[in-house]
Amino acid sequence: MRDIGMIGAGYVGLVTGTCFAEMGHRVFVMDNNEEKIRVLKSGGVPIYEPGLEGMIKRNVEAGRLFFTSSLQEVVDNCEVIFIAVGTPPRDNGEADLSAVERVSAGIAKMMKGYKLIVEKSTVPVQTGKWIKRTVSMFNRNNVPFDVASNPEFLREGSAISDFLKPDRVVIGVETERASKILREIYEPLGAPIVETDIESAEIIKHASNSFLAMKISFVNALSVICERAGADIKKVTEGMGYDPRIGKLFLEAGVGFGGFCFPKDLRAFIRIAEKLGYDFGLLREVERINEEQKMRFVAKVREALWNVGGKKIAVWGLSFKPNTDDMRFAPSIDIINALLKEGAEIHAYDPIAMDNARRVFGDTIVYGEDKYSVLEGAYALCLITEWDEFKDVDLDRVMELMETPIVIDGRNVFDPAVMKDKGFYYVGVGRR
Numbered sequence: 482m483r484d485i486g487m488i489g490a491g492y493v494g495l496v497t498g499t500c501f502a503e504m505g506h507r508v509f510v511m512d513n514n515e516e517k518i519r520v521l522k523s524g525g526v527p528i529y530e531p532g533l534e535g536m537i538k539r540n541v542e543a544g545r546l547f548f549t550s551s552l553q554e555v556v557d558n559c560e561v562i563f564i565a566v567g568t569p570p571r572d573n574g575e576a577d578l579s580a581v582e583r584v585s586a587g588i589a590k591m592m593k594g595y596k597l598i599v600e601k602s603t604v605p606v607q608t609g610k611w612i613k614r615t616v617s618m619f620n621r622n623n624v625p626f627d628v629a630s631n632p633e634f635l636r637e638g639s640a641i642s643d644f645l646k647p648d649r650v651v652i653g654v655e656t657e658r659a660s661k662i663l664r665e666i667y668e669p670l671g672a673p674i675v676e677t678d679i680e681s682a683e684i685i686k687h688a689s690n691s692f693l694a695m696k697i698s699f700v701n702a703l704s705v706i707c708e709r710a711g712a713d714i715k716k717v718t719e720g721m722g723y724d725p726r727i728g729k730l731f732l733e734a735g736v737g738f739g740g741f742c743f744p745k746d747l748r749a750f751i752r753i754a755e756k757l758g759y760d761f762g763l764l765r766e767v768e769r770i771n772e773e774q775k776m777r778f779v780a781k782v783r784e785a786l787w788n789v790g791g792k793k794i795a796v797w798g799l800s801f802k803p804n805t806d807d808m809r810f811a812p813s814i815d816i817i818n819a820l821l822k823e824g825a826e827i828h829a830y831d832p833i834a835m836d837n838a839r840r841v842f843g844d845t846i847v848y849g850e851d852k853y854s855v856l857e858g859a860y861a862l863c864l865i866t867e868w869d870e871f872k873d874v875d876l877d878r879v880m881e882l883m884e885t886p887i888v889i890d891g892r893n894v895f896d897p898a899v900m901k902d903k904g905f906y907y908v909g910v911g912r913r
C-alpha cells in the first residue's frame with residue numbers, strides 16, 4: 482500500500498482520492514481553498530455524489546484519508562502525487578493551466594526524494610511535457626522524478642463505480658519505474674491497463690469525450706429528420722444499437738449535452754487542433770448541433786403555446802443530467818433564459834439541484850416545493866432532466882393541475898401514445 486497525494490479537492494480529486502483510500506492506500510487530499518478543507522475535515526462534503534459521503538467518513542475513521550491545505554505535507558509524505566486541480570476554460574475555449582504550473586513548481590521546490598507526478602486533470606495534449614519542463618526548472622537539487630498521464634473517465638452520479646469498475650485504465654508513462662508504480666496501484670481493479678506514451682494518453686481523453694459528444698449530436702440531428710419524416714428516434718436507435726460497431730449506449734436524443742466536461746472539453750479540443758494546424762470542422766459541427774438542439778426545444782414550447790409571454794410554465798429538472806446537483810453548462814440554463822426573455826413565468830423543480838439553480842437564476846424564476854406544486858395553473862410542462870421521480874407520475878393529477886395540458890418532453894420520458902390517449906398535447910424529441 483502506498484502514500485498517495487491528491488492535489489485538488491474538486492470533483493475528480495475528491496472522488497479519486499477517496500477511492501484510492503478505499504483500496505487501502507493512505508491518501509492526502511490537498512486543496513489551497515482552506516474553507517473547503519475545513520468543511521471536509523469537519524465531515525462535510527462540498528459536492529453531491531451518491532455514496533461519496535459515507536466512503537469519505539469510513540476512510541477518515543480508518544486513518545487512511547487526510548485533508549490538508551499544505552502542499553509541503555503532501556510532498557513530505559507521498560512518493561506518488563496526482564495533480565487534479567481545476568483547468569477552467571478561458572474565453573477562447575483554451576484550458577487555463579496556471580494552477581497546474583503552480584503546483585508542479587511547488588512540488589519541484591519541496592521534493593527531497595523521488596516523486597512520480599501524475600496529471601489527472603483534463604489537460605490539453607503536451608501538458609505532460611510542460612509539467613516536466615517546469616519541474617526540471619525548479620528542481621535545483623536534481624532530485625529524480627517522473628511525470629505520467631492518467632486521464633479519468635468518471636461520470637458524475639456514478640463516479641465511484643466508474644472508478645472501482647473501470648472499462649479501462651490509461652497510463653501514459655516514460656519510464657519503467659513510473660509504469661511499475663501505476664500498474665501496482667491500478668492492477669487490483671482488474672481492468673485492462675492501456676500503457677502508452679504521455680501524449681497518446683492525453684489524446685485518448687480528448688478523443689473519448691469528443692467521440693461521445695459526437696454520438697449525442699448525431700442522434701440529436703437524426704431526431705430532427707425523424708420528426709420531419711414521421712419516424713420514431715427510439716426505434717431508429719434501437720435498430721442501430723444492435724450493431725456492435727455502433728453500440729446501444731449514448732444514443733438518447735434529448736435537449737443536448739451539458740455538464741462541466743463535454744462542452745468544455747470539446748471546445749478545448751477544437752482549439753488544440755487549431756493550434757496544431759488542423760481545422761476539426763467535424764467537432765465544430767457537433768458543438769453547433771448541440772446549441773441548436775436547446776433552441777429547438779424552446780421553439781417547440783413556442784409552437785405549442787402560440788404566445789409565451791405572461792404564461793406560467795412549469796419546468797421539471799434543472800441539473801445537466803439526473804443524480805447530480807451540477808448546474809454547470811446545464812441545457813436548462815439556456816432554455817429557461819430564452820423562455821424568460823419571451824416573458825414566460827417559470828416555476829421550476831429539481832430534486833437535488835435547487836440550491837445551485839438559485840445561484841444561476843436568482844429570483845428570476847420561482848422554485849417549487851415538489852413536482853406537482855409547480856404545475857398548478859401552468860400552461861405547459863417542460864421536462865428537461867430525466868430524474869426517476871418524473872418517470873413515475875400520476876398523469877391524471879398532472880392533467881387536473883394544469884391550465885392547459887401541454888407537455889414538452891425534452892428527454893422522451895413519456896410514451897407519446899399514452900400521453901395522447903390521456904388527452905395531452907405532447908411533444909417529445911424525434912418521436913411520432
Ligand code: UDX
Nearest residue numbers: 633634635636637731732733735738739740742801802
Ligand atoms: C462525461 C463522460 O461520460 C465521462 O467519461 C468524462 O470523464 C466526463 O464527462 P458526465 O459529464 O458526468 O461524464 O456525464 P454523462 O453521463 O456522460 O452525460 C453528459 C451529457 O450528455 C449529459 O448532459 C447527458 O444528458 C447527455 N447525454 C448523454 C445525452 O443527451 N444522451 C445520451 O445518450 C447520453
